[in-house]
Amino acid sequence: VQTQRAFNFNAGPSALPISVLEKAQAELIDFRGTGMSVMELSHRSSTYEEVHNQAINSLKLLLSIPDQYEVLFLQGGASLQFSMIPMNFLQQGKKAGYVMTGSWSEKALSEAKLFGDVFQAASTKEEGSYRSIPKVGDLKFNSDDAYLHLTSNNTIYGTQWTDFPDTGDVPLIADMSSDILSKPIDVNKFALIYAGAQKNLGPSGVTVVIIRKDLLEQANTNIPTMLKYSTHAKNNSLYNTPPTFGIYMLGEVLNWAREIGGLTAIAEQNETKAKLIYDAIDTSNGFYHGHAEPDSRSLMNLTFNLKSKELEKSFLELAKQEGFVGINGHRSIGGCRVSAYNAVPIDACKAFSEFMVEFQKKN
Ligand code: PLP
Secondary structure: OOOOOOEEOOOOOOOOOHHHHHHHHHHOOOHHHOOOOHHHOOOOOHHHHHHHHHHHHHHHHHOOOOOOEEEEEEOOHHHHHHHHHHHHHOOOOOEEEEEEOOHHHHHHHHHHHOOOEEEEEEEOOOOOOOOOOOOHHHOOOOOOOOEEEEEOEEOOOOEEOOOOOOOOOOOEEEEOOOOOOOOOOOHHHOOEEEEEOOOOOOOOOOEEEEEEHHHHHOOOOOOOHHHOHHHHHHOOOOOOOOOHHHHHHHHHHHHHHHHOOHHHHHHHHHHHHHHHHHHHHHOOOOOEEEOOOHHHEOOOEEEEEEOOHHHHHHHHHHHHHOOEEOOEOOOOOOOEEEEOOOOOOHHHHHHHHHHHHHHHHHO
16 A cells, blocks of 8 residues: 655655655564564663664764764753753853854844853844854854853744854854754864754654763762753763654654765755745745745755735645645744754655745636
């Protein structure tokens, strides 16, 4: 039976590769001859441990993570990282800089305020509701700051960083929830990278943290055990029961990413996909207009509006009828948003760009 798959443009949780879902389905009841599902295995069993370590190693290989970094699998979503980062790394007498590029940066900043001194290293809010990414040279921070935090891809506004600042001795921390694994990155530039899994990595429930080991030694100590990065680093993310099924799925998504050619191949596909839709916007003579400035456009979340609210409404309604799922813009900014994460096939983006062209012809 041919399974009917939706054109899934959800912003997160989002599309997963069909081959991964099929493998999980085939292995669901009896995982590798254990007579149990992977989610029924003890997290202390050697069978589970293999799954766990394989996922860590696959991520290290795919992102070329150097040896001086730990890969952690945590819970609480990217949102808990907004608190754990300042709890662990915002020392008394120091300040932490936040680059403001959207709602998620705002949330990260407001959590950090609860723990210490923070400042805005830059913001693109005033110059037109987060349409752009600041120039790397325009960031303001000091060499003795606790850290500098940025959001590499702004899921709601549809903007994405292409080059990252060299921050010298100031640890650079990035929320990569919505573009991790979408292209090669130089992990060496960052002291800490974090991402909720539910876009490019797998199902929700796992948060990936890549942390430079020297940072662990500098962390504050007067915080709860579960909220210390060092607790999880010392225990290979097995201090308590990890989200085992989610980690298994993450490992399978990473295997898939390697099989299809790794991050260079994935980046090429993502560029092709995004171009299909940005071209439909750019050749529409203003019928569609993109929210992001062209040089800040995201390849993951493509945001745009139509000429009027009425047209937007009928566009969204018709798109839904045609089977395109998840293209309503976030409730905070409205309009339309196509999320073209790694597992969204080129054909889905082609079909949607054709739909855009057709809709314009008829209206
Ligand atoms: N940061 C970014 C960039 C996001 O897109 C999201 C969720 O969409 C979050 C943080 C929050 O993630 P979570 O729901 O895992 O807490």
